Amino acid sequence: MDRLLLTLVFVALLVLCVYGMWKGWRRQARAQSVRIPPFPAPPAEPGTPLLETPGLYVTTTYAGRWQERIVTRGAGLRGPATLRLYDDGIDVDRDGMLSFRIPREAITGIATGKGMAGKVMGTDSLLIVTWRAGGSDDAVELDTGFRADDRGVYPKWIAQVERASEGEAGTESDDERIVGGAQA
Numbered sequence: 001m002d003r004l005l006l007t008l009v010f011v012a013l014l015v016l017c018v019y020g021m022w023k024g025w026r027r028q029a030r031a032q033s034v035r036i037p038p039f040p041a042p043p044a045e046p047g048t049p050l051l052e053t054p055g056l057y058v059t060t061t062y063a064g065r066w067q068e069r070i071v072t073r074g075a076g077l078r079g080p081a082t083l084r085l086y087d088d089g090i091d092v093d094r095d096g097m098l099s100f101r102i103p104r105e106a107i108t109g110i111a112t113g114k115g116m117a118g119k120v121m122g123t124d125s126l127l128i129v130t131w132r133a134g135g136s137d138d139a140v141e142l143d144t145g146f147r148a149d150d151r152g153v154y155p156k157w158i159a160q161v162e163r164a165s166e167g168e169a170g171t172e173s174d175d176e177r178i179v180g181g182a183q184a
Contacts, residue, residue, distance in 0.1 A: 025071055028071050029072045033072040033073065035140065036070060036142075037133050037134035037135075038073065039075065039098075039100035039101070039133060040101045040102075041099070041100060041101060042093070042100065042101045043101070046084070046091060047086055047087075049085055049086055049091075050085045050086060051083075051084070051153070051156060051157060051160055052082060052083070053082065053083045053148045053150070053157070054081075054148070054149050055080075055081065055083065055146055055147050055149045056078065056079070056080060056146070057078060057081035057097075057144075057145075057146055058078055058116050058118065058119045058126060059075070059077075059116050059117050059144075060075040060142050060143065060144045061116055061142065061143050061145070062141070062143070063130050063141035063143050064143070066113070066115060066117060066143065067117050069116075069118065070142065073098065074098055077097060078119070079097055080095045081093055081094040081097075081099075081146065083146050083148070083157075085157065085160055089101050089102055089104045089107075090102040090107070102129055102144065103131075104164060106133070108130045108132060108141065109129075109130040110128070110129050110157065110161045110162065111127075111158065112124035112126060112128065112154050112158075113126045113128045114126070116128070116145040119145070119147065124154075125151055126145045126147050127145070127154050127157055127158075128143050128144070128146075129143070129146070129161075130142070130143050131144065
């Protein structure tokens with residue numbers, strides 16, 4: 001009888017902990033939905049991508065605070081995705097989730113990193129795009145993390161995004177466009 005009672009108490013505590021985590025996640029999502037503007041949707045006809053890389057969307061966090069995950073509008077859910085670079089922005093095409101666009105003018109930096117909330121590695125195996133969501137009045141700086149299937153494409157991504165931020169966007173010919181880590 002003592003063992004049954006102890007088991008029931010343990011199960012009740014476990015259920016209470018899971019319920020508390022779920023309520024905390026929902027409360028954080030509500031609070032963030034007020035502070036963080038909606039992410040831009042990708043256009044219906046985006047054109048031909050300069051780069052296209054399949055991999056894993058890790059998460060979006062507040063810029064510089066790699067443990068502070070953005071959970072509103074499903075941005076905190078990890079899953080398979082494809083990252084596509086266009087002249088006017090980066091599309092994060094998430095399988096089964098809401099996809100979003102990071103406009104070119106909103107990008108403030110791109111680099112590799114060792115980890116973000118929920119995904120930490122020993123090497124620079126994440127591609128992290130730092131960008132500003134929203135207009136000038138309500139802008140929030142965010143980091144979006146992506147782990148490519150082929151991490152060898154990271155230097156190409158960094159070079160292309162930095163080149164575009166220096167005003168050289170769209171100068172490459174169609175022969176120089178790179179899709180899936182190989183030239184098209």
